[in-house]
Amino acid sequence: MKSCYYPQLDETVCAQVLENGLTVKVIPRKGFTKKLAYFVANYGSVHGDFSLDGQTLRAPAGVAHYLEHKLFDMPGGRDVSAEFAALGAVTNAFTSYDMTAYYVSCTERFEECLALLLEFVSTPYFTEESVEKERGIIDQEIGMNLDAPDSVVFENLMGAMYAAHPIRVPILGTAETIRQITPQVLSRCHRAFYTPRNMILCVIGDVEPEAVAGIARRVLGERSPETAVKLRPWQEDMTCPTAEVAAVMEVAMPMFSLAFKCEPTPPGEAGIREEMVADLAAEALFGESSELYLRLYEQGLIDSSFSGGFETVDGCAMLLCSGDSRDARQVRRAILDQGRKLAEEGLSQESFLRMKRGALGRRIRGLDSFDATCFRVCAYHFTDFDYFRFPEVYHSIRQEELRAFLERVVRQERCCLSVIDPPGKEETA
Amino acid sequence: MIHTQTLSPGVTLRCCRDPRFKQGCLSFQLIRQMDAREGAMNALLPSVLLRGTKTCPDLRAVTQRLDDLYGASAAPMVRRIGDYQTTGLYCGFMDDRFALPGDRVLEPMAAFLEEILLDPPLEDGGFLDAFVEGEKTNLIALIESERNDKRAYAMTRLLKTMCGGDPFGLPRLGEPEQVAAIDPKALYRHYRALLRESRVEIFYVGSARPERVAGMLEGLLGRLERSCRPLPGQTGLRPGPGEDVTEVMDVTQGKLCMGFVTPITNRDPEFAAMQVLNTVYGSGMTSKLFTQVREKLSLCYSIGSSYFGTKGILAVSAGIDFDKEDLTRERILALLEDCRKGDITPQELTAGKEALLSGLRAVHDAPGSIENYYATAALSGLDMTPAAYMEAVDRVTPAQVRAAAETLTLHSTYFLRGGSQ
Structure with missing residues (x-):
């Protein structure tokens, strides 16, 4: 494996692309007891349209997540969770808009845990009966989300902000769309996207890098089937079809999510650079050290629940903020005004440098978290960037880039607001 | 591994020197007996202190100072540990070795902590009215x-129902009306009393030697006029009368919580057996509740049990359809009955133990988890290092797990459902 040392972070990463196309990255952390392995498919809820073996297909919404649940089933009545538990390991998985991640965390018998992780994720086994039974569980998960205002306020925002991009639909799908999911649908999606070439294995902890690559070779074999081609049969411009969406739920305080539509970021370093520029612009616009944050906080229009930043998903990107507020429309107005002001006047050089130093320090501190680090290494890998190069990108960012970003993005026509009011407090039109 | 020293009467510094991390943490906690008369003030205080100091007059200046310290954080930390409530601050900061040549983070961080704690801006013999009013609203x-998180809400309601007059039933952050009644002068008087009388626990994790950390804190401690009051020990639960409560709200999914009491607390030798029982019965993906109620019967997405060791409460929570209440109750009780009868397979026992052991082995892998384990264990009466705790778990026998299950008695239930009032 090729080993690379990053002196600014005091980190080493060993990486290799195996013969079957799988990327393996190992971050050795000497002296730690926990070992964490992430096995991730570059496949999420927005990848419903694809072509495979010459056929164009559209999968029902929610299939990536359904598949994540069902991959834990194994032939011969084997119980993967019990096998992990016997090894003293904790395993779980999650599905996002553009990734599906399976992970195992353990302190002992790591090599057995890793082999089991790779085995179960690469073994599709779906029976009519088990797929049917899962529907009850996922129905309950959907129900739970419908009662979670944080999810609803965001999902409503996506539905209002995008005309056609599949981010409009919740990751779990809906009670209706999951009815269409059958063992055949699951098998086809597994075949389409769970190919070594479309996946990454990232391991962090006190492990032997060569051993990790060896286990991956042994369990996954040399076969390297073609991955499906992701199709994007939608058109999305930079305006929002709906400017505002409101709902009523059992919440204590009115809450909101507000976003500005941004152009999708390109792959590679250019994309990461845009992302870091956008993150700093968000910090300058409404971060805790900004003029606007202080003003809104002192006026009682936002509180410590307020947060924001730049989010990217395959095919879309947004500058986003959310929190509780008694008057979200006033917050929106203030952000639009401040965006215009900052685009014109810029920041003092001192503020800009301080912000960069703060952002860089927070990222370095974040590397102590095994989970966050594995997640980022995988996510950035799928956008063709080596995450550990972030310090050099930060150092090269200039203030003019922030101004240009704010000028382009913080505009009325790109802005969408989603609000949730408590019962009895909804505004009458 | 943990270096403990008494810096002055009632002030303990615990240091975990560990050069592996990229960040360090420094927490400062004042320990109080949980009391309805001051709970809200204790919860409010750190947020008011973080609003500004004499040299950083507003929130923005505070954040800029933290950005200068390479994106350090200082956050309010209010915990409930059995009969105690703690109030204070938690600082996280980058290790000195990543700073620019000649720059240090640790000493300026400790100096800023001192400033936040001891140099608040004052007016008219109290904290600034604007800071106090703003933070009260927040x-x-x-x-x-x-209320937004229905699962947590249901659990809080259950615990409140169970606790009767026990201080464990008091809300960690106080009641809204108690917060609303706080005035800046009374809060300032209370703050002075807290600094004078309370037991203080300071915890550090990072690459510095304990002597260096103690040296940095000399200024802060020298400014405290101490007259420390002794803190009573933790007590077992004094439960209220049992109740079955149903509440109606506009929700899609019901939340069923069932609360059991046990005389076993984390101060008892049977503690490890009770933890193993909790894991076998209801914690994690191999537990009886998860494998039977979720995986076999598809009754729910989320189900699990939690053991509150400071008091001796085991609580089960499940998110279910409204019409599945009776069936779920019946299964939850039947699976506990299986534990009482000793119907636990060797695989279940091993899995339960391994899950606990794995968590304990990893305690030392992150500054936050080190701080959380030691800072709360010492106060809750759990007088064990993770290593000693692991040995105790390892020694637990099936008979002890069964005996632990036999001590559990159903006390109260709470069901949150939708529909009309």
């Missing part, structure tokens, strides 16, 4: 927002 919103 704290009330925070308390009320618990």
Whole structure:
């Protein structure tokens, strides 16, 4: 494996692309007891349209997540969770808009845990009966989300902000769309996207890098089937079809999510650079050290629940903020005004440098978290960037880039607001 | 591994020197007996202190100072540990070795902590009215927002029902009306009393030697006029009368919580057996509740049990369809009955133990988890290092797990459902 040392972070990463196309990255952390392995498919809820073996297909919404649940089933009545538990390991998985991640965390018998992780994720086994039974569980998960205002306020925002991009639909799908999911649908999606070439294995902890690559070779074999081609049969411009969406739920305080539509970021370093520029612009616009944050906080229009930043998903990107507020429309107005002001006047050089130093320090501190680090290494890998190069990108960012970003993005026509009011407090039109 | 020293009467510094991390942490906690008369003030205080100091007059100046310290953080930390409530601050900061040549983070961080704690801007013999009023509104919103997370809300309601007059039933952050009644002068007087009388626990994790950390804190401690009062020990639960409560709200999914009491607390030798029982019965993906109620019967997505060792409460929570209440109750009780009869397979026992052991082995892998384990264990009466705790778990026999299950008695239930009032 090729080993690379990053002196600014005091980190080493060993990486290799195996013969079957799988990327393996190992971050050795000497002296730690926990070992964490992430096995991730570059496949999420927005990848419903694809072509495979010459056929164009559209999968029902929610299939990536359904598949994540069902991959834990194994032939011969084997119980993967019990096998992990016997090894003293904790395993779980999650599905996002553009990734599906399976992970195992353990302190002992790591090599057995890793082999089991790779085995179960690469073994599709779906029976009519088990797929049917899962529907009850996922129905309950959907129900739970419908009662979670944080999810609803965001999902409503996506539905209002995008005309056609599949981010409009919740990751779990809906009670209706999951009815269409059958063992055949699951098998086809597994075949389409769970190919070594479309996946990454990232391991962090006190492990032997060569051993990790060896286990991956042994369990996954040399076969390297073609991955499906992701199709994007939608058109999305930079305006929002709906400017505002409101709902009523059992919440204590009115809450909101507000976003500005941004152009999708390109792959590679250019994309990461845009992302870091956008993150700093968000910090300058409404971060805790900004003029606007202080003003809104002192006026009682936002509180410590307020947060924001730049989010990217395959095919879309947004500058986003959310929190509780008694008057979200006033917050929106203030952000639009401040965006215009900052685009014109810029920041003092001192503020800009301080912000960069703060952002860089927070990222370095974040590397102590095994989970966050594995997640980022995988996510950035799928956008063709080596995450550990972030310090050099930060150092090269200039203030003019922030101004240009704010000028382009913080505009009325790109802005969408989603609000949730408590019962009895909804505004009458 | 943990270096403990008494810096002055009632002030303990615990240091975990560990050069592996990229960040360090420094926490400062004042320990109080949980008391309805001051709970809200204790919860409010750190947020008011973080609003500004004499040299950083507003929130923005505070954040800029933290950005200068390479994106350090200082956050309010209010915990409930059995009969105690703690109030204070938690600082996280980058290790010195990543700073620019000649720059240090640790000493300026400790100096800023001192400033936040001891140099608040004052007016008219109290804290600034604007800071106090603003943070009161925020704290009330925070308390009320618990309602947004229906699972946590249901669990809080269950615990309150179970606790009767026990201080464990008091809310960690106080009641909204208690917060609303706080005035800046009374809060300032209370703050002075807290600094004078309370037991203080300071915890550090990072690459510095304990002597260096103690040296940095000399200034802060020298400014405290101490007259420390002794703190009573933790006590077992004094439960209220049992109740079955149903509440109606506009929700899609019901939340069923069932609370059991046991005389076993984390101060008892049977503690490890009770933890193993909790894991076998209801914690994690191999537990009886998860494998039977979720995986076999598809009754729910989320189900699990939690053991509150400071008091001796085991609580089960499940998210279910409204019409599945009776069936779920019946299964939850039947699976506990299986544990009481000793119907636990060797695989279940091993899995339960391994899950606990794995968590304990990893305690030392992150500054936050080190701080959380030691800072709370010492106060809750759990007088064990993770290593000693692991040995105790390892020694637990099936008979002890069964005996632990036999001590559990159903006390109260709570069901949150939708529909009309």
